Amino acid sequence: MDRFFCVSLSSVWSWKDSRSLLVFTLVFLVIATYLKNRRPSSFPPGPWALPLVGTLFSVDFNNAHKDMTELAEKYGNVYSLKMGSSWIVVLNGLNALQEGLLTKGDILVDRPLFPIHTDVLPDLGIIFNNGYMWKQQRRFALFTLKYFGLGKKSLESTIQDEFNYMSKEMANHKGKPFNPHLIMNNAVSNIICSLIFGHRFEYDDEKFLTLIKMIDEGTQIEGSIWAQLYNEFPMLMRRLPGRHRTLQKLYGEIFKFMKIEINQHKKDWDPSEPRDFIDCYLNEIHRNKKDGEVDAGFHEDNLVMCSFDLFGAGTETTSTTLRWAFLYMAKYTEIQEKVQAEIDRVIGQSRQPSMEDCANLPYTDAVIHEVQRMGNIVPLSLPHITNRDLKLGGYTVPKGVTIIPNLTSVLFEKTQWETPHVFNPGHFLNQEGKFVKRDAFVPFSAGKRVCLGENLARMELFLFFTSLMQRFTFCMPPGVEPVLKPRVSVILSPSHYEICATLR
Numbered sequence: 001m002d003r004f005f006c007v008s009l010s011s012v013w014s015w016k017d018s019r020s021l022l023v024f025t026l027v028f029l030v031i032a033t034y035l036k037n038r039r040p041s042s043f044p045p046g047p048w049a050l051p052l053v054g055t056l057f058s059v060d061f062n063n064a065h066k067d068m069t070e071l072a073e074k075y076g077n078v079y080s081l082k083m084g085s086s087w088i089v090v091l092n093g094l095n096a097l098q099e100g101l102l103t104k105g106d107i108l109v110d111r112p113l114f115p116i117h118t119d120v121l122p123d124l125g126i127i128f129n130n131g132y133m134w135k136q137q138r139r140f141a142l143f144t145l146k147y148f149g150l151g152k153k154s155l156e157s158t159i160q161d162e163f164n165y166m167s168k169e170m171a172n173h174k175g176k177p178f179n180p181h182l183i184m185n186n187a188v189s190n191i192i193c194s195l196i197f198g199h200r201f202e203y204d205d206e207k208f209l210t211l212i213k214m215i216d217e218g219t220q221i222e223g224s225i226w227a228q229l230y231n232e233f234p235m236l237m238r239r240l241p242g243r244h245r246t247l248q249k250l251y252g253e254i255f256k257f258m259k260i261e262i263n264q265h266k267k268d269w270d271p272s273e274p275r276d277f278i279d280c281y282l283n284e285i286h287r288n289k290k291d292g293e294v295d296a297g298f299h300e301d302n303l304v305m306c307s308f309d310l311f312g313a314g315t316e317t318t319s320t321t322l323r324w325a326f327l328y329m330a331k332y333t334e335i336q337e338k339v340q341a342e343i344d345r346v347i348g349q350s351r352q353p354s355m356e357d358c359a360n361l362p363y364t365d366a367v368i369h370e371v372q373r374m375g376n377i378v379p380l381s382l383p384h385i386t387n388r389d390l391k392l393g394g395y396t397v398p399k400g401v402t403i404i405p406n407l408t409s410v411l412f413e414k415t416q417w418e419t420p421h422v423f424n425p426g427h428f429l430n431q432e433g434k435f436v437k438r439d440a441f442v443p444f445s446a447g448k449r450v451c452l453g454e455n456l457a458r459m460e461l462f463l464f465f466t467s468l469m470q471r472f473t474f475c476m477p478p479g480v481e482p483v484l485k486p487r488v489s490v491i492l493s494p495s496h497y498e499i500c501a502t503l504r
Protein backbone atom coordinates (compact mmCIF):
# COMPACT_ATOMS: atom_id res chain seq x y z
CA MET A 1 0.00 0.00 0.00
CA ASP A 2 2.83 2.37 1.02
CA ARG A 3 4.73 1.46 -2.12
CA PHE A 4 1.69 2.07 -4.24
CA PHE A 5 1.15 5.47 -2.54
CA CYS A 6 4.81 6.51 -3.12
CA VAL A 7 4.74 5.52 -6.82
CA SER A 8 1.47 7.35 -7.54
CA LEU A 9 2.66 10.42 -5.57
CA SER A 10 5.89 10.61 -7.61
CA SER A 11 3.93 10.25 -10.89
CA VAL A 12 1.61 13.10 -9.80
CA TRP A 13 4.67 15.26 -9.07
CA SER A 14 6.40 14.48 -12.39
CA TRP A 15 3.16 15.13 -14.32
CA LYS A 16 2.86 18.50 -12.54
CA ASP A 17 6.53 19.22 -13.30
CA SER A 18 6.17 18.51 -16.98
CA ARG A 19 3.00 20.60 -17.16
CA SER A 20 4.81 23.57 -15.54
CA LEU A 21 7.76 23.06 -17.85
CA LEU A 22 5.44 23.04 -20.86
CA VAL A 23 3.66 26.21 -19.70
CA PHE A 24 7.01 27.89 -18.98
CA THR A 25 8.37 26.92 -22.42
CA LEU A 26 5.24 28.20 -24.16
CA VAL A 27 5.33 31.51 -22.26
CA PHE A 28 9.04 31.81 -23.02
CA LEU A 29 8.48 31.13 -26.75
CA VAL A 30 5.61 33.62 -26.95
CA ILE A 31 7.72 36.34 -25.26
CA ALA A 32 10.80 35.52 -27.37
CA THR A 33 8.72 35.55 -30.59
CA TYR A 34 7.08 38.81 -29.55
CA LEU A 35 10.46 40.41 -28.81
CA LYS A 36 11.98 39.08 -32.05
CA ASN A 37 9.12 40.26 -34.25
CA ARG A 38 8.52 43.51 -32.37
CA ARG A 39 9.22 46.67 -34.33
CA PRO A 40 12.30 48.50 -33.12
CA SER A 41 11.40 51.60 -31.08
CA SER A 42 10.30 54.64 -33.15
CA PHE A 43 10.27 52.41 -36.26
CA PRO A 44 7.40 53.05 -38.75
CA PRO A 45 4.21 51.12 -37.89
CA GLY A 46 2.76 48.27 -39.94
CA PRO A 47 0.87 44.99 -39.85
CA TRP A 48 1.59 42.41 -37.14
CA ALA A 49 4.61 40.25 -38.05
CA LEU A 50 4.26 36.47 -37.65
CA PRO A 51 7.20 34.23 -36.75
CA LEU A 52 9.25 33.05 -39.76
CA VAL A 53 7.05 34.56 -42.47
CA GLY A 54 6.79 38.09 -41.02
CA THR A 55 4.09 40.11 -42.82
CA LEU A 56 4.33 37.99 -45.99
CA PHE A 57 0.56 37.39 -45.92
CA SER A 58 -0.29 41.12 -45.75
CA VAL A 59 0.74 41.52 -49.39
CA ASP A 60 -0.40 39.44 -52.37
CA PHE A 61 2.63 39.26 -54.64
CA ASN A 62 0.41 39.15 -57.71
CA ASN A 63 -0.79 42.60 -56.74
CA ALA A 64 1.92 43.93 -54.45
CA HIS A 65 1.75 47.55 -55.72
CA LYS A 66 -2.00 47.74 -55.01
CA ASP A 67 -1.83 46.05 -51.60
CA MET A 68 1.12 48.23 -50.58
CA THR A 69 -0.79 51.36 -51.62
CA GLU A 70 -3.85 50.24 -49.61
CA LEU A 71 -1.74 49.52 -46.51
CA ALA A 72 -0.74 53.21 -46.49
CA GLU A 73 -4.37 54.13 -45.79
CA LYS A 74 -4.24 52.13 -42.57
CA TYR A 75 -0.65 52.71 -41.40
CA GLY A 76 0.28 56.07 -42.95
CA ASN A 77 2.64 57.10 -45.76
CA VAL A 78 5.73 55.63 -44.11
CA TYR A 79 5.11 52.11 -42.84
CA SER A 80 7.07 48.90 -42.37
CA LEU A 81 6.71 45.26 -43.36
CA LYS A 82 8.71 42.25 -42.33
CA MET A 83 9.73 39.95 -45.16
CA GLY A 84 10.94 36.73 -43.57
CA SER A 85 13.54 37.96 -41.14
CA SER A 86 14.21 41.42 -42.62
CA TRP A 87 12.38 44.68 -42.16
CA ILE A 88 11.49 46.86 -45.12
CA VAL A 89 10.03 50.37 -45.14
CA VAL A 90 7.59 51.52 -47.82
CA LEU A 91 7.42 55.19 -48.86
CA ASN A 92 4.02 56.32 -50.14
CA GLY A 93 2.75 59.58 -51.57
CA LEU A 94 4.68 62.47 -53.10
CA ASN A 95 5.81 64.06 -49.81
CA ALA A 96 7.34 60.91 -48.34
CA LEU A 97 8.96 60.02 -51.68
CA GLN A 98 10.51 63.47 -52.04
CA GLU A 99 11.67 63.51 -48.42
CA GLY A 100 13.32 60.09 -48.85
CA LEU A 101 14.76 60.25 -52.37
CA LEU A 102 15.47 63.99 -52.73
CA THR A 103 15.94 65.70 -49.35
CA LYS A 104 17.68 62.69 -47.78
CA GLY A 105 18.83 61.13 -51.04
CA ASP A 106 22.43 60.60 -49.86
CA ILE A 107 21.26 58.11 -47.25
CA LEU A 108 19.20 56.18 -49.82
CA VAL A 109 21.70 56.11 -52.67
CA ASP A 110 22.57 52.39 -52.28
CA ARG A 111 20.76 49.26 -53.38
CA PRO A 112 20.23 46.16 -51.22
CA LEU A 113 21.93 43.10 -52.66
CA PHE A 114 19.48 40.19 -52.82
CA PRO A 115 20.50 36.51 -52.92
CA ILE A 116 18.64 36.01 -56.23
CA HIS A 117 21.08 38.50 -57.77
CA THR A 118 24.27 37.82 -55.84
CA ASP A 119 23.94 34.07 -56.59
CA VAL A 120 23.44 34.60 -60.31
CA LEU A 121 25.05 37.92 -61.28
CA PRO A 122 28.49 39.34 -60.52
CA ASP A 123 28.57 42.27 -58.09
CA LEU A 124 29.18 44.68 -61.01
CA GLY A 125 27.32 46.86 -63.51
CA ILE A 126 25.06 49.82 -62.76
CA ILE A 127 21.66 48.67 -61.53
CA PHE A 128 22.71 46.45 -58.60
CA ASN A 129 26.04 48.01 -57.74
CA ASN A 130 27.02 50.49 -55.01
CA GLY A 131 29.69 52.88 -53.83
CA TYR A 132 32.50 54.44 -55.83
CA MET A 133 32.35 51.78 -58.55
CA TRP A 134 28.62 52.37 -59.18
CA LYS A 135 29.17 56.14 -59.31
CA GLN A 136 31.95 55.84 -61.88
CA GLN A 137 30.07 53.31 -64.02
CA ARG A 138 26.85 55.34 -63.98
CA ARG A 139 28.68 58.58 -64.78
CA PHE A 140 30.54 56.91 -67.66
CA ALA A 141 27.34 55.37 -69.11
CA LEU A 142 25.49 58.71 -68.93
CA PHE A 143 28.37 60.57 -70.55
CA THR A 144 28.70 57.97 -73.33
CA LEU A 145 24.96 57.88 -74.09
CA LYS A 146 25.06 61.66 -74.40
CA TYR A 147 28.15 61.52 -76.59
CA PHE A 148 26.39 59.14 -78.98
CA GLY A 149 23.39 61.26 -79.50
CA LEU A 150 21.03 61.85 -76.59
CA GLY A 151 19.42 65.14 -77.52
CA LYS A 152 21.25 65.11 -80.85
CA LYS A 153 20.06 64.75 -84.44
CA SER A 154 22.05 61.54 -84.96
CA LEU A 155 20.00 59.57 -82.43
CA GLU A 156 16.81 61.17 -83.67
CA SER A 157 17.47 59.88 -87.18
CA THR A 158 18.34 56.40 -85.80
CA ILE A 159 14.87 56.31 -84.18
CA GLN A 160 13.19 57.68 -87.30
CA ASP A 161 14.92 55.02 -89.45
CA GLU A 162 13.92 52.30 -87.01
CA PHE A 163 10.33 53.50 -87.20
CA ASN A 164 10.42 52.94 -90.95
CA TYR A 165 11.46 49.30 -90.46
CA MET A 166 8.82 48.84 -87.76
CA SER A 167 6.06 50.44 -89.79
CA LYS A 168 6.82 48.18 -92.79
CA GLU A 169 6.54 45.17 -90.48
CA MET A 170 3.19 46.42 -89.12
CA ALA A 171 1.84 47.29 -92.56
CA ASN A 172 2.58 43.68 -93.64
CA HIS A 173 -0.32 42.60 -91.41
CA LYS A 174 -2.67 44.62 -93.70
CA GLY A 175 -4.93 45.74 -90.84
CA LYS A 176 -5.41 42.14 -89.61
CA PRO A 177 -4.96 41.29 -85.88
CA PHE A 178 -1.36 40.72 -84.73
CA ASN A 179 0.49 40.60 -81.40
CA PRO A 180 2.70 43.74 -81.27
CA HIS A 181 4.94 42.42 -78.44
CA LEU A 182 7.95 41.19 -80.41
CA ILE A 183 7.86 43.91 -83.08
CA MET A 184 7.87 46.62 -80.41
CA ASN A 185 10.58 44.94 -78.31
CA ASN A 186 12.69 44.48 -81.40
CA ALA A 187 12.28 48.09 -82.60
CA VAL A 188 12.95 49.65 -79.19
CA SER A 189 15.80 47.28 -78.44
CA ASN A 190 17.44 48.24 -81.74
CA ILE A 191 17.89 51.80 -80.43
CA ILE A 192 19.84 50.75 -77.32
CA CYS A 193 21.66 48.15 -79.48
CA SER A 194 22.77 50.92 -81.87
CA LEU A 195 24.19 52.80 -78.87
CA ILE A 196 25.88 49.81 -77.21
CA PHE A 197 26.86 47.57 -80.15
CA GLY A 198 26.80 50.12 -82.98
CA HIS A 199 24.29 48.17 -85.07
CA ARG A 200 20.69 46.98 -85.24
CA PHE A 201 19.18 43.52 -85.73
CA GLU A 202 16.72 42.38 -88.40
CA TYR A 203 13.23 41.52 -87.13
CA ASP A 204 13.58 37.93 -88.32
CA ASP A 205 16.99 37.35 -86.68
CA GLU A 206 16.22 34.19 -84.71
CA LYS A 207 19.14 34.60 -82.30
CA PHE A 208 18.12 38.14 -81.41
CA LEU A 209 14.46 37.16 -81.01
CA THR A 210 15.51 34.43 -78.57
CA LEU A 211 17.54 36.99 -76.64
CA ILE A 212 14.60 39.38 -76.38
CA LYS A 213 12.34 36.54 -75.20
CA MET A 214 14.94 35.70 -72.54
CA ILE A 215 14.88 39.27 -71.21
CA ASP A 216 11.09 39.06 -70.98
CA GLU A 217 11.22 35.70 -69.18
CA GLY A 218 13.97 36.92 -66.81
CA THR A 219 11.85 39.97 -65.86
CA GLN A 220 8.86 37.70 -65.21
CA ILE A 221 10.85 35.40 -62.93
CA GLU A 222 12.45 38.29 -61.02
CA GLY A 223 9.00 39.61 -60.16
CA SER A 224 7.53 36.20 -59.27
CA ILE A 225 6.93 34.59 -55.89
CA TRP A 226 9.91 32.30 -56.66
CA ALA A 227 12.28 35.27 -56.47
CA GLN A 228 10.61 36.50 -53.25
CA LEU A 229 10.96 33.08 -51.64
CA TYR A 230 14.56 32.83 -52.83
CA ASN A 231 15.41 36.15 -51.20
CA GLU A 232 13.71 35.18 -47.92
CA PHE A 233 14.91 31.59 -47.68
CA PRO A 234 18.04 31.34 -49.87
CA MET A 235 19.55 28.31 -48.08
CA LEU A 236 16.40 26.30 -48.72
CA MET A 237 15.62 27.60 -52.20
CA ARG A 238 19.15 26.92 -53.47
CA ARG A 239 18.33 23.24 -52.96
CA LEU A 240 14.80 23.22 -54.37
CA PRO A 241 13.68 23.01 -58.00
CA GLY A 242 11.58 25.86 -59.40
CA ARG A 243 11.51 28.76 -61.86
CA HIS A 244 14.30 30.57 -59.97
CA ARG A 245 16.71 28.00 -61.37
CA THR A 246 15.96 29.08 -64.95
CA LEU A 247 17.29 32.57 -64.21
CA GLN A 248 20.91 31.42 -64.05
CA LYS A 249 20.59 29.72 -67.46
CA LEU A 250 18.87 32.74 -69.04
CA TYR A 251 21.40 35.26 -67.79
CA GLY A 252 24.27 32.95 -68.78
CA GLU A 253 22.99 32.95 -72.38
CA ILE A 254 22.62 36.75 -72.44
CA PHE A 255 26.18 37.15 -71.09
CA LYS A 256 27.43 34.88 -73.89
CA PHE A 257 25.77 37.15 -76.44
CA MET A 258 27.39 40.25 -74.87
CA LYS A 259 30.81 38.57 -74.92
CA ILE A 260 30.49 37.71 -78.62
CA GLU A 261 29.72 41.38 -79.39
CA ILE A 262 32.67 42.56 -77.24
CA ASN A 263 35.10 40.11 -78.86
CA GLN A 264 33.97 41.27 -82.29
CA HIS A 265 34.62 44.89 -81.24
CA LYS A 266 38.09 44.03 -79.96
CA LYS A 267 39.03 42.65 -83.39
CA ASP A 268 38.43 45.94 -85.24
CA TRP A 269 38.74 48.43 -82.39
CA ASP A 270 40.31 51.77 -83.30
CA PRO A 271 40.83 53.85 -80.11
CA SER A 272 40.86 57.08 -82.08
CA GLU A 273 37.39 56.45 -83.56
CA PRO A 274 35.02 54.97 -80.99
CA ARG A 275 31.83 53.78 -82.69
CA ASP A 276 29.66 52.98 -79.67
CA PHE A 277 29.49 52.29 -75.90
CA ILE A 278 31.66 49.15 -76.16
CA ASP A 279 34.45 50.97 -78.02
CA CYS A 280 34.40 53.83 -75.49
CA TYR A 281 34.50 51.34 -72.64
CA LEU A 282 37.48 49.51 -74.19
CA ASN A 283 39.24 52.88 -74.36
CA GLU A 284 38.41 53.51 -70.71
CA ILE A 285 39.77 50.08 -69.68
CA HIS A 286 42.98 50.96 -71.50
CA ARG A 287 43.21 54.41 -69.86
CA ASN A 288 42.52 53.06 -66.35
CA LYS A 289 45.17 50.36 -66.79
CA LYS A 290 47.72 52.99 -67.74
CA ASP A 291 46.80 55.16 -64.73
CA GLY A 292 46.77 52.20 -62.32
CA GLU A 293 43.13 52.97 -61.39
CA VAL A 294 41.36 49.76 -60.27
CA ASP A 295 38.62 50.86 -57.85
CA ALA A 296 36.44 52.35 -60.59
CA GLY A 297 36.07 48.82 -61.97
CA PHE A 298 36.73 49.36 -65.67
CA HIS A 299 37.47 45.84 -66.87
CA GLU A 300 35.92 43.42 -69.31
CA ASP A 301 33.65 41.63 -66.81
CA ASN A 302 32.16 44.97 -65.89
CA LEU A 303 31.74 45.86 -69.56
CA VAL A 304 29.67 42.68 -69.96
CA MET A 305 27.56 43.56 -66.91
CA CYS A 306 27.04 47.24 -67.86
CA SER A 307 26.03 46.24 -71.41
CA PHE A 308 23.67 43.67 -69.90
CA ASP A 309 22.10 46.31 -67.60
CA LEU A 310 21.65 48.90 -70.35
CA PHE A 311 20.35 46.34 -72.83
CA GLY A 312 17.86 44.82 -70.34
CA ALA A 313 16.62 48.13 -68.92
CA GLY A 314 16.47 49.75 -72.36
CA THR A 315 14.49 47.00 -74.08
CA GLU A 316 11.47 45.96 -72.05
CA THR A 317 10.51 49.31 -70.47
CA THR A 318 9.86 51.66 -73.40
CA SER A 319 8.33 48.92 -75.55
CA THR A 320 5.93 47.96 -72.74
CA THR A 321 4.84 51.61 -72.45
CA LEU A 322 4.15 51.71 -76.19
CA ARG A 323 2.12 48.51 -75.95
CA TRP A 324 0.01 50.20 -73.25
CA ALA A 325 -0.37 53.17 -75.59
CA PHE A 326 -1.91 50.98 -78.35
CA LEU A 327 -4.42 49.56 -75.88
CA TYR A 328 -5.44 52.97 -74.53
CA MET A 329 -5.76 54.38 -78.06
CA ALA A 330 -7.91 51.41 -79.10
CA LYS A 331 -10.10 51.88 -76.02
CA TYR A 332 -10.45 55.66 -76.22
CA THR A 333 -10.89 56.16 -79.96
CA GLU A 334 -11.94 59.81 -79.50
CA ILE A 335 -8.55 60.52 -77.83
CA GLN A 336 -6.73 58.73 -80.68
CA GLU A 337 -8.63 60.91 -83.20
CA LYS A 338 -7.67 64.09 -81.33
CA VAL A 339 -3.99 63.05 -81.33
CA GLN A 340 -4.11 62.31 -85.06
CA ALA A 341 -5.85 65.62 -85.78
CA GLU A 342 -3.15 67.53 -83.86
CA ILE A 343 -0.35 65.69 -85.71
CA ASP A 344 -2.04 66.29 -89.08
CA ARG A 345 -2.41 70.00 -88.29
CA VAL A 346 1.16 70.56 -87.00
CA ILE A 347 3.23 68.09 -89.06
CA GLY A 348 0.98 66.80 -91.81
CA GLN A 349 1.73 63.57 -93.70
CA SER A 350 4.70 64.69 -95.79
CA ARG A 351 7.52 64.46 -93.23
CA GLN A 352 8.41 62.42 -90.12
CA PRO A 353 7.96 63.90 -86.62
CA SER A 354 11.09 65.24 -84.91
CA MET A 355 11.82 66.30 -81.33
CA GLU A 356 11.35 69.94 -82.31
CA ASP A 357 7.66 69.21 -82.87
CA CYS A 358 7.15 68.29 -79.23
CA ALA A 359 6.50 71.85 -78.07
CA ASN A 360 3.79 72.25 -80.75
CA LEU A 361 2.02 68.99 -79.92
CA PRO A 362 0.82 69.56 -76.33
CA TYR A 363 -2.17 67.20 -76.56
CA THR A 364 -0.06 64.35 -77.98
CA ASP A 365 2.59 64.97 -75.31
CA ALA A 366 -0.10 64.92 -72.61
CA VAL A 367 -1.44 61.60 -73.94
CA ILE A 368 2.05 60.04 -73.81
CA HIS A 369 2.44 61.23 -70.20
CA GLU A 370 -0.99 59.89 -69.28
CA VAL A 371 -0.13 56.50 -70.84
CA GLN A 372 2.98 56.43 -68.66
CA ARG A 373 1.02 57.41 -65.55
CA MET A 374 -1.75 54.85 -66.05
CA GLY A 375 0.61 52.18 -67.43
CA ASN A 376 2.71 52.57 -64.25
CA ILE A 377 5.21 50.09 -65.61
CA VAL A 378 7.71 50.10 -62.71
CA PRO A 379 5.13 50.22 -59.89
CA LEU A 380 7.46 49.86 -56.90
CA SER A 381 10.56 51.38 -58.51
CA LEU A 382 13.74 49.49 -57.62
CA PRO A 383 14.66 48.97 -53.95
CA HIS A 384 17.05 51.24 -52.04
CA ILE A 385 18.80 50.63 -48.71
CA THR A 386 19.68 53.01 -45.87
CA ASN A 387 23.47 53.49 -45.57
CA ARG A 388 23.04 55.16 -42.14
CA ASP A 389 20.21 55.91 -39.70
CA LEU A 390 17.44 57.85 -41.39
CA LYS A 391 14.80 60.12 -39.83
CA LEU A 392 11.74 59.94 -42.04
CA GLY A 393 8.14 61.08 -41.50
CA GLY A 394 8.89 61.40 -37.77
CA TYR A 395 10.24 57.82 -37.49
CA THR A 396 13.78 56.48 -37.23
CA VAL A 397 14.88 53.86 -39.76
CA PRO A 398 18.21 52.27 -38.86
CA LYS A 399 21.08 51.64 -41.27
CA GLY A 400 20.69 48.55 -43.50
CA VAL A 401 16.89 48.62 -43.97
CA THR A 402 15.45 48.12 -47.48
CA ILE A 403 13.31 51.01 -48.70
CA ILE A 404 10.61 50.60 -51.36
CA PRO A 405 9.61 53.85 -53.12
CA ASN A 406 5.98 53.04 -53.99
CA LEU A 407 5.62 54.95 -57.28
CA THR A 408 2.04 53.66 -57.69
CA SER A 409 0.97 55.56 -54.58
CA VAL A 410 2.20 58.81 -56.18
CA LEU A 411 1.03 58.21 -59.76
CA PHE A 412 -2.51 57.58 -58.42
CA GLU A 413 -2.44 59.86 -55.35
CA LYS A 414 -5.90 61.31 -54.70
CA THR A 415 -4.58 64.70 -53.63
CA GLN A 416 -2.34 65.05 -56.72
CA TRP A 417 -4.59 64.03 -59.62
CA GLU A 418 -8.08 65.28 -60.44
CA THR A 419 -9.27 61.84 -61.65
CA PRO A 420 -6.54 59.44 -60.44
CA HIS A 421 -8.05 56.24 -61.86
CA VAL A 422 -9.39 57.63 -65.13
CA PHE A 423 -7.35 57.95 -68.36
CA ASN A 424 -7.41 61.73 -68.68
CA PRO A 425 -4.79 63.62 -70.75
CA GLY A 426 -6.21 66.78 -69.12
CA HIS A 427 -3.96 65.96 -66.12
CA PHE A 428 -1.11 67.44 -68.18
CA LEU A 429 -2.90 70.37 -69.83
CA ASN A 430 -3.83 73.80 -68.51
CA GLN A 431 -6.97 75.79 -69.34
CA GLU A 432 -5.39 77.07 -72.58
CA GLY A 433 -4.51 73.53 -73.68
CA LYS A 434 -0.77 74.06 -73.00
CA PHE A 435 1.31 71.17 -71.63
CA VAL A 436 2.01 71.36 -67.87
CA LYS A 437 4.57 69.38 -65.89
CA ARG A 438 3.33 67.64 -62.74
CA ASP A 439 5.50 66.96 -59.66
CA ALA A 440 3.66 63.70 -59.04
CA PHE A 441 4.64 62.36 -62.47
CA VAL A 442 7.36 59.99 -61.25
CA PRO A 443 7.47 56.90 -63.54
CA PHE A 444 11.28 57.23 -63.67
CA SER A 445 11.50 57.66 -59.85
CA ALA A 446 13.65 60.51 -58.48
CA GLY A 447 16.93 61.35 -56.77
CA LYS A 448 20.43 60.01 -57.25
CA ARG A 449 19.30 56.66 -58.63
CA VAL A 450 16.67 58.13 -60.97
CA CYS A 451 16.34 56.15 -64.21
CA LEU A 452 19.56 56.53 -66.17
CA GLY A 453 17.69 56.15 -69.46
CA GLU A 454 14.98 58.75 -68.75
CA ASN A 455 15.96 61.12 -71.58
CA LEU A 456 16.46 58.28 -74.03
CA ALA A 457 13.07 56.77 -73.09
CA ARG A 458 11.30 60.15 -73.46
CA MET A 459 12.80 60.62 -76.91
CA GLU A 460 11.88 57.09 -78.00
CA LEU A 461 8.34 57.41 -76.66
CA PHE A 462 7.70 60.74 -78.34
CA LEU A 463 9.17 59.83 -81.75
CA PHE A 464 7.75 56.30 -81.97
CA PHE A 465 4.29 57.22 -80.65
CA THR A 466 3.87 60.32 -82.82
CA SER A 467 5.12 58.51 -85.94
CA LEU A 468 2.80 55.55 -85.26
CA MET A 469 -0.23 57.84 -84.82
CA GLN A 470 0.71 59.73 -87.99
CA ARG A 471 0.84 56.54 -90.06
CA PHE A 472 -1.70 54.10 -88.45
CA THR A 473 -5.04 53.88 -86.67
CA PHE A 474 -5.16 51.25 -83.93
CA CYS A 475 -8.28 49.25 -83.02
CA MET A 476 -9.12 45.95 -81.33
CA PRO A 477 -10.12 42.97 -83.50
CA PRO A 478 -13.92 42.85 -84.01
CA GLY A 479 -15.77 41.81 -80.85
CA VAL A 480 -12.66 42.06 -78.61
CA GLU A 481 -12.53 44.50 -75.68
CA PRO A 482 -9.11 45.85 -74.57
CA VAL A 483 -7.95 44.22 -71.32
CA LEU A 484 -6.29 46.83 -69.09
CA LYS A 485 -5.52 44.43 -66.22
CA PRO A 486 -1.70 44.14 -66.14
CA ARG A 487 0.54 41.11 -66.17
CA VAL A 488 2.47 41.59 -62.93
CA SER A 489 6.23 41.10 -62.55
CA VAL A 490 9.01 43.62 -61.75
CA ILE A 491 7.23 45.63 -64.44
CA LEU A 492 3.51 45.86 -65.21
CA SER A 493 2.89 44.92 -68.81
CA PRO A 494 -0.34 44.37 -70.75
CA SER A 495 -1.53 40.76 -70.94
CA HIS A 496 -0.81 39.35 -74.40
CA TYR A 497 -3.21 40.84 -76.91
CA GLU A 498 -3.77 41.25 -80.63
CA ILE A 499 -4.45 44.57 -82.30
CA CYS A 500 -5.24 45.85 -85.82
CA ALA A 501 -3.05 48.65 -87.24
CA THR A 502 -4.69 50.17 -90.32
CA LEU A 503 -2.69 52.46 -92.59
CA ARG A 504 -4.20 55.97 -92.65
Ligand code: HEM
Residues within 6 Å of the ligand: 126, 127, 128, 138, 192, 309, 310, 313, 314, 315, 317, 318, 321, 377, 378, 381, 382, 383, 405, 443, 444, 445, 446, 448, 449, 450, 451, 452, 453, 454, 456, 457
Ligand atom coordinates in the same frame (compact mmCIF):
# COMPACT_ATOMS: atom_id res chain seq x y z
C1 HEM B 1 9.55 54.20 -70.09
C2 HEM B 1 10.74 53.74 -69.88
C3 HEM B 1 11.44 53.60 -68.55
C4 HEM B 1 10.95 53.67 -67.27
C5 HEM B 1 9.52 53.94 -66.83
C6 HEM B 1 12.07 53.45 -66.37
C7 HEM B 1 11.97 53.48 -64.99
C8 HEM B 1 13.05 53.27 -64.13
C9 HEM B 1 12.96 53.27 -62.69
C10 HEM B 1 11.68 53.51 -61.89
C11 HEM B 1 14.20 53.04 -62.20
C12 HEM B 1 14.60 52.91 -60.72
C13 HEM B 1 15.03 54.25 -60.15
C14 HEM B 1 15.32 54.17 -58.66
O1 HEM B 1 15.93 53.21 -58.21
O2 HEM B 1 14.93 55.06 -57.91
C15 HEM B 1 15.09 52.87 -63.32
C16 HEM B 1 16.45 52.63 -63.22
C17 HEM B 1 17.27 52.46 -64.31
N1 HEM B 1 16.93 52.58 -65.64
FE1 HEM B 1 15.10 53.01 -66.39
N2 HEM B 1 13.20 53.25 -67.11
C18 HEM B 1 12.87 53.34 -68.44
C19 HEM B 1 13.72 53.24 -69.53
C20 HEM B 1 15.07 53.02 -69.46
C21 HEM B 1 15.96 52.95 -70.59
C22 HEM B 1 15.57 53.17 -72.05
C23 HEM B 1 17.21 52.69 -70.11
C24 HEM B 1 18.45 52.52 -70.94
C25 HEM B 1 19.48 53.24 -70.89
C26 HEM B 1 17.10 52.59 -68.65
C27 HEM B 1 18.15 52.35 -67.79
C28 HEM B 1 18.05 52.32 -66.41
C29 HEM B 1 19.18 52.04 -65.52
C30 HEM B 1 20.59 51.69 -65.96
C31 HEM B 1 18.69 52.14 -64.21
C32 HEM B 1 19.47 51.94 -62.92
C33 HEM B 1 20.03 53.27 -62.44
C34 HEM B 1 20.90 53.14 -61.18
O3 HEM B 1 20.75 52.18 -60.45
O4 HEM B 1 21.73 54.04 -60.95
N3 HEM B 1 15.79 52.81 -68.30
N4 HEM B 1 14.36 53.03 -64.49
